[in-house]
Amino acid sequence: MTIDAATRYLSLHSLTTFAHVLLVRDDAGEPKTSTYGDAERVILSPQSQRRADRIHLRDEANLGTGPLAAHAWGVRTREWAVRVAEALRDEHGWEAQAALEMARTSLRGVGLNFGSTPNTAFLTKVMVFAPEKTGSTLAQIIQEHRPELEAWATAVADAATAAAEAKSKGKKKGKGKAAATADEAMDGEADSPEAEGEASAREEKVAPMPARIKSRLICGLAPADAIDIALYGRFLAEVASAGNVDGAIQTTTALSVEPASIVRDFFSAADDFKIARQRVGTDFTDALARLNAAAPFDAAAPEASDGYALDDRGAGMTGHQNFFNGTFYAHSVLDRVQLRRNLINGGMSPEDAERAAQDAELALVTAFVNAVPSAKKNTTAAPGTLPKLVLAHVGPRPYNYAAVFEKAIHRHEGVPSLIAAERLLEHHAMITRKQHVDPGTVLSYDIATTKYLDGLRDAGNLGPTEVDHPAELSPYCPAGQPA
Structure with a gap:
């Protein structure tokens, strides 16, 4: 596929709703925030997003399942x-x-x-x-x-x-x-x-x-x-x-489309020996037998502590951690010409660089859809989240739609993620009309958003082509032929 001035940049946009997560923290361990438009927003740094994408690309390659499995990597x-x-x-x-x-x-x-x-x-x-x-x-x-x-x-x-x-x-x-x-x-x-x-x-x-x-x-x-x-x-x-290299990918700070929603979560952790003593109501120094017993009274009572008393009250330890909720707008851009230039400058022939660039683009759009920063993953399961809407389109320049959310979406207006999808697609329709660019493709993993897309299609107002697989967001993978 020839990359000309009209198709140089691949713009990617997503709306993803996270519940009770902490994907990135500041130096005090708190969620990162920034005032944008008329409200304070929770933000996700570009570094955290780019690292998640890069790790996803490499993990897929290491498993031999991604388009980049045969390519060399950096460290x-x-x-x-x-x-x-x-x-x-x-x-x-x-x-x-x-x-x-x-x-x-x-x-x-x-x-x-x-x-x-x-x-x-x-x-x-x-x-x-x-x-x-x-x-x-x-x-x-x-x-x-x-x-x-x-x-x-x-x-x-x-x-x-x-x-x-x-x-x-x-x-x-x-x-x-x-x-x-x-x-x-x-x-x-x-x-x-x-x-x-x-x-x-x-x-x-x-x-x-x-x-x-x-x-x-x-x-x-x-x-x-x-x-x-x-x-x-x-x-x-x-x-x-x-050999400094100008990157081919641009990434914006992801921001919540609604005012910051931060939850101060109090937690307590149990001490297993203390719980074992609490189950039988006796102050024992060695509660291991009762801890391993199928029932509290199956084990013989150990000797009482000698010389000191153990406190059975309360939890083993307590603390707090801040988490956040919200729908986030994320945006990345691939400079398809710069990518090929970098590969050729690294020593590839033009033919090999073209194949590698196409493989990289297919892998990148898949990572953009699937990759999530892994902070606190064991207590939030955030990496299992899929976006509610992904929009991809090519053009002669990058198109950043963050300004669509300068006015924050408040809950009394309706479901923030659905309102955000409406705003994003309406703005994109205006850009495609005034800038004369291809409307691109759209992917959804949300029932309400899918119904909204169906309504636009039935009315003849859905510009992008709806696809079912992340790789189909790239022009290199025709609709209906997932990579």
Whole structure:
């Protein structure tokens, strides 16, 4: 399929109703909110949505069920030095500590900075998004240039030692004369600017990493054919020449179409031993036998506690957590031209890039429909939620419909999700008429919304084509032929 100016952008819109969830939190653990239009709204950050989509894409690929199963992926982590060291050890027989030190020194040589505490000494200060095979790729380059890199690493270490000694001597200037004299005698030389200058000169004489090796290592960090880097992009300020990628996906902050509805939920947790004692009304120190008994009196009563009394009153612990309810408008855009450009720049042929781009688009629309941030999933089951309405359409530019909900929908007006669907589709009908764009496709997982769509269709007012499967939202999957 040819991507021309009129079909460059695929705009995706959804309305999803969540009940009693906490999909994203601020630094205080509270739901994120923002005042928009005439009311305060609950919001879902773009980062949480994008991560949910990316994890869904990869999980589907790992299961071999998605269109991207055969494609390479990226990994975003601070642990690349550890991964390179593992490859040096396992694939090239290096001693573990020597591998760690060489991996860190080599990555420093290309411009990456590391933490300064014992726990972060081998972690880069920023996360680096690179192809999943980067650890092995960089290890192979280091192995091929081992003698030269070891000599360079030794020079770097010597320079660092000299600089540390010079700095230590500089601190002695503030001491008294007697103490300074004693220190000088202990060091065997006078504390002088000449000594500091000599140390600095030694440090400055250390050559940077050999250019040809540095160039190869930077190429090893390049995005290559990682499909998620082509989709979401990356920015690596510390190593600009490593190949920054403009993402092909735009994501807006999802917002509730109604005023913020936050519930302060009080909870109590039971202590199993305390409950076991409460069942028989006796203060026992060892209630395990009664806890495991089929009936409260099936087990013999243990001896009473000796020297202290156990309190059987109340719950084991109590607390509170805020949750929210509401229907959220979410919006993402795929720049179909940028995606192909990223894939070609990563080394794909135009033919391979076209196939990969089509696979990525089919997978993306499926993730947009199905992916939900997983925070508090065990106590909310939020990932099981499906959207009530999804709208997809192509055009010469992105179309963000968030302004449709500048006026919040209040409950006395009716069901917020249904009113939101009416507003969204009416606005889209106006845009398609005035901008002369294709009306696209629409998908619903809600009975009331489906009946509303049926009414529009019967009246001849339903512009988008209704589909039954997420992949059909993409122009690459004709209606009636689910991927």
